[in-house]
Structure formats: structure tokens, C-alpha cells
Amino acid sequence: MTATAPDGLRTPSLRRRATVVVVVLVAALLVVLVVATELVLRERLDAQLRQRLVDRVGVAEALVGQVDDRDLARRLEGQGVSVVIVTADGATYAEGSLAGALGAGGPASDPAGPNEGPDAPPVGADPPGPAPPDPPGADPEVQESGDLLTVSRRLDDGSTLLLAADAGDVRDTVAEVRLVLLVAAGLVLLLTAVLVPLVVSGALRPLRTITGVARDITRGDRGRRLRPVSPHTELGRTAVAFDDMLDEVVGAEERAVASEARLRSFLSDAAHELRTPVAGVQATAEQLLRDDPPRAEREQALLALIRATRRAGRLVDDLLLMARIDRGLDLQRAEVDLAEVADEVLDERRHRHLSARLVREGGPLLVEGDHDRLVQVVANLVDNALQATGGQGQVVVRLDAVDDGAARLDVADDGPGVPPEQRERVFERLVRLENGHARPDGAGLGLPIARGIARSHGGDLVCLAAPSGGALFRLTLPPSSAGVGPTGPVRRVQAH
Structure with a gap:
């Protein structure tokens, strides 16, 4: 038929x-x-x-x-x-x-x-x-x-x-x-x-060529293109548009395949990260149920159980936050002074890292953004720098305004630094480098979350080479409608 x-x-x-x-x-x-x-x-x-x-x-x-x-x-x-x-x-x-x-x-x-x-x-x-x-x-x-x-x-x-x-x-x-x-x-x-x-x-010979290229692409040859000799004629412009469409379609297909691969890898890594605390919770619970240990041992087991559940809960929270960032993060925008944000983060960590030297330079610096989310970004960067220095080095948060009016916040440390080939990879999800730029109990989501929040604000977060060694993470944000405030005296906050 x-x-x-x-x-x-x-x-x-x-x-x-x-x-x-x-x-x-x-x-x-x-x-x-x-x-x-x-x-x-x-x-x-x-x-x-x-x-x-x-x-x-x-x-x-x-x-x-x-x-x-x-x-x-x-x-x-x-x-x-x-x-x-x-x-x-x-x-x-x-x-x-x-x-x-x-x-x-x-x-x-x-x-x-x-x-x-x-x-x-x-x-x-x-x-x-x-x-x-x-x-x-x-x-x-x-x-x-x-x-x-x-x-x-x-x-x-x-x-x-x-x-x-x-x-x-x-x-x-x-x-x-x-x-x-x-x-x-x-x-x-x-x-x-x-x-x-x-x-x-x-x-009509060019149309037959277009038909042949389309059929070759249908059979799997994604690299075929027309590439007209005279791109300014009617059929030449049609062929150029056809090639542009193929590039976009093939690029979208490659991006979809790469995204699917990243999603599979992310799910696999997330499952692997969750398996460790879940396995610890399960083993501890079975031990308590089976052995009925004395009070001291039972308290130690319960403390380990709490730490494992906290780690699992923190990982789940980070995964949910990454999902919200991918979907589009809702921000409560207001005028925020980055100098106050930096002081808040440094003051909180001063009591936990007594041997670290925490310094804030420059400010005030006004931006429009979500205060809590910006605190989370700076906290992730400072925690990352403290981990790289072993809690005993120097971490400098430097604030200044660039020529186009944007606000810039640098977090620099005197740790081992990040190799040039790894400076973009550190922002991939569930990636932890061997040089210490990750918390020991973290899952490699701090820096990806920080970049996602920065881009949700219309800015960006990059990793650069520090002039005096170590690592330098630069946060760039658009200025507030009120403008950037004048640079004030340097305030140094250092743990004793």
C-alpha cells in the first residue's frame, strides 16, 4: 500500500x-x-x-x-x-x-x-x-x-x-x-x-544540495554544512541561514547531551555523598539497637549520629538551593553595603579561627541585592579561604569600585592557590580539589552556589591568581541606583 x-x-x-x-x-x-x-x-x-x-x-x-x-x-x-x-x-x-x-x-x-x-x-x-x-x-x-x-x-x-x-x-x-x-x-x-x-x-541545483545535506545530517553526519560560495545571493543567504540553523540545532543537541551527562554525574555524585552519612546513621543506629552500650559509649554514638545527620541535611539543603538557582532564585532586593556584609562574616568567624588573620580593606560599597544571599556568598568564599590556609593564614576581603560603576569584592588568601587549569573547574558541582579548597565535611557545592547567587544578582564570580601567591576569588556586582559610596578608611578585623 x-x-x-x-x-x-x-x-x-x-x-x-x-x-x-x-x-x-x-x-x-x-x-x-x-x-x-x-x-x-x-x-x-x-x-x-x-x-x-x-x-x-x-x-x-x-x-x-x-x-x-x-x-x-x-x-x-x-x-x-x-x-x-x-x-x-x-x-x-x-x-x-x-x-x-x-x-x-x-x-x-x-x-x-x-x-x-x-x-x-x-x-x-x-x-x-x-x-x-x-x-x-x-x-x-x-x-x-x-x-x-x-x-x-x-x-x-x-x-x-x-x-x-x-x-x-x-x-x-x-x-x-x-x-x-x-x-x-x-x-x-x-x-x-x-x-x-x-x-x-x-x-534549483542548490536546493538539491540542501536536500542532500539534510539527508546526510538525518543519517547521522552532523558535521555536514552547505558553506555557499556566494553568500550574498538569495539562495546564498538561504544556505547561510540553513547552516546557522544547523549549528544552533547541533549545538543545542550537544548541550542537551552534555547537560544530561552532567546531570547523571551529579546525581551519581550526590548519591555517593549522601550514602556516606546515611550509612553512618544506619550503622550507628544498628549498633545502639544491637549492643545496648554503656552510657558513655551511647552518648558518643549519638553524637556521631547527629554529626552524620547534620552533614546529610546540609547536603540536601545545598542540593535544593542549587535546584532553586537553576530554576531562578527569588531575591529580596534592597540596598546593601558590602562592607557591612564582609564585617558580619568576618566577625562571626573570628571566634572559631583564633589563629587566622582576617582583614577587610575598603568600603563602604553599595549594591542592590539580597542581603542574606550575599552574606552566604561571602561566607562561602571566606570559609573556602580559611580551609585553604588551614585556619592559620591570612584572608583579606578587599572592596572597591571599578570604572563602570560596578562593585568588586575580592577574597584573597595566602594558601597554596589554585592551578590555572583548575580555576574554572572549582565552580563545577561536587568537585573538591586536593589542595584544600573545600571543607573536609563539604560536598563541593559552596563555590557553585556562590557563583549561582552572584549571577542571579546580575554579576559574576571568578577565580584569579593572587599577586602575592595564594588564591583570589573576585565577586563583581552591578552598583545600586544610589551609586557607590566613597571608599572609607581601612578596617582590619583580626582574630586574637
Whole structure:
């Protein structure tokens, strides 16, 4: 059984449609050309013939009285014009093939004389002609009777001039031209019907190339591209757009595959991180249930159980926060002074790290953001620096404003630093470096969470090389609408 395409897909061949349209259009143009040429040519030839008769009348009026009537008739005859002159005394002189149609009796060259000949009109007969002659001084009027054009004129000497021209020659000429045009039009149509499919086929060759590339990509060759030689033509721009679309589609596919791989790895690592505290909780609970240890041992086991549950809870909280960051973190924006945030974080850690030297330089520095989230970012950075220095080194939080008005907060330590090739990897989820830039009980989510919060505020967080060694994490945030406050005196907060 053959599958039938929907009505919207039942399209005839583009080459056939283009050929039919072009042939019909050319045929219509040729018909218009033939008809217009015939009308214009006929009108032109008729006008020339009429003008010739009028011009002969003017010549006759100029020559009357200067030459005799027989000589005048001979001079006026020619180029398809026949002449009949009827004198005032009734004598007739005729020249040309149409003299008989005008009622003339014979050629003017007849030796018998003007009143002799078998067809000569009787003396005193009315002047022949289709209409009475025009009076002297009036514009001559050409009369038309079938294919015969005539004009009558009374001359100054009292004679009557009759001129005639056969328009049948004009009709024959127009008919011959029409025949030639029709034959030429038929040949043009035949040539059009032969050449148009070839031209259209050549013009559609890029479409066949596009079809072939699309089929290759469908079969799995994702690297195929058109790359047109002339990208500024219509089909060239189409090919460029097609390549851009393929790049975007393939890039989206690669990003989707990479995202899926990262998700699988993240879930695997998260499960691995959760398995350790869950296994500890399970082992401790089983021990308490099975052995019923003495009070001191039971308290130690319960303390280990609490630590394991806290670790698992903290990991779950971090995972939920990362999910909210990916979905779009809701921020309670207000004007925040980063100097106060840094002081809050450093004051809290001063009592837990007595050997560390905690310093804040610069400030105040105003930004628009969520106070609690910014505290979380700075806390993660300071905790990361304390872990890198073993709780005994120096951690400096430096605040300043950059030229474009943005706020910058640097957290620098004098620890081992981060290798250049690892400075971007530290922001990957569940990644912990061996140089100590992670809490021993952490899961490698602190820095990814800090970057996610920074970008939610419209800023960024990067890892740089500290000028004096160690690591430098730089937080950049857009300024508040109130502007950045002036830099105040350096305040140093140090644990004793």
C-alpha cells in the first residue's frame, strides 16, 4: 500500500510549474506584441498613404498653370498613387492602375488625345470620384471606400483633380508581417519550453544540495554544512541561514547531551555523598539497637549520629538551593553595603579561627541585592579561604569600585592557590580539589552556589591568581541606583 501525502504536501514539480508559468507569460507577451505591432504598423502605413495623397494635392496646386494637364498627371502619378484630371472643358487625363476605378477612360499617354479611347467619358460628364471635390483653400479630405483611398480637389484653373491609392497593399504588408511575427512567436515559445526547464534545473541545483545535506545530517553526519560560495545571493543567504540553523540545532543537541551527562554525574555524585552519612546513621543506629552500650559509649554514638545527620541535611539543603538557582532564585532586593556584609562574616568567624588573620580593606560599597544571599556568598568564599590556609593564614576581603560603576569584592588568601587549569573547574558541582579548597565535611557545592547567587544578582564570580601567591576569588556586582559610596578608611578585623 502506498502512503498518500496530506493535501498540503501534494505540490507539483517546481520545475514544471516554473516552465508552465514562463511559457504562458511569454505567450501572452508575444500575443500582445503581435497585436500591437499589427495595429501600429497598419496605422502607420495608412497614415503615410493618406499623407502621400495630401502631399500630391499640394504639389498639384503648386504646379497648376505652370505645366499642362497631361504633364501634371504624369508628375503626380507614382508610388501607388493614381491620378485623374478633369479639365474645365471636360477633357480627362488619367495616370495609374486605379484610374479606371475613378471613371477615367484611358491612360494619359494615349495618343488618341484626352477625349478619345474606348473608355473615355462623354464630354461634359460629371467629374468622377467618390465625393465632390474640395473647394480651393480648404484642407483636402481623404475618403475611404473599402481598400480604396481617394481625394478630390478643384484646382485654380477650374479643373478637378482626383487622386487614388490602393490600401490593399498596406493590408497585404501587414498580413505578411503578422505571419512572420506568428512564426517567430511560435519558435520563441518552443525555444522557451526547451530552455526554461534547463535553466530552472540549474537554478534549483542548490536546493538539491540542501536536500542532500539534510539527508546526510538525518543519517547521522552532523558535521555536514552547505558553506555557499556566494553568500550574498538569495539562495546564498538561504544556505547561510540553513547552516546557522544547523549549528544552533547541533549545538543545542550537544548541550542537551552534555547537560544530561552532567546531570547523571551529579546525581551519581550526590548519591555517593549522601550514602556516606546515611550509612553512618544506619550503622550507628544498628549498633545502639544491637549492643545496648554503656552510657558513655551511647552518648558518643549519638553524637556521631547527629554529626552524620547534620552533614546529610546540609547536603540536601545545598542540593535544593542549587535546584532553586537553576530554576531562578527569588531575591529580596534592597540596598546593601558590602562592607557591612564582609564585617558580619568576618566577625562571626573570628571566634572559631583564633589563629587566622582576617582583614577587610575598603568600603563602604553599595549594591542592590539580597542581603542574606550575599552574606552566604561571602561566607562561602571566606570559609573556602580559611580551609585553604588551614585556619592559620591570612584572608583579606578587599572592596572597591571599578570604572563602570560596578562593585568588586575580592577574597584573597595566602594558601597554596589554585592551578590555572583548575580555576574554572572549582565552580563545577561536587568537585573538591586536593589542595584544600573545600571543607573536609563539604560536598563541593559552596563555590557553585556562590557563583549561582552572584549571577542571579546580575554579576559574576571568578577565580584569579593572587599577586602575592595564594588564591583570589573576585565577586563583581552591578552598583545600586544610589551609586557607590566613597571608599572609607581601612578596617582590619583580626582574630586574637
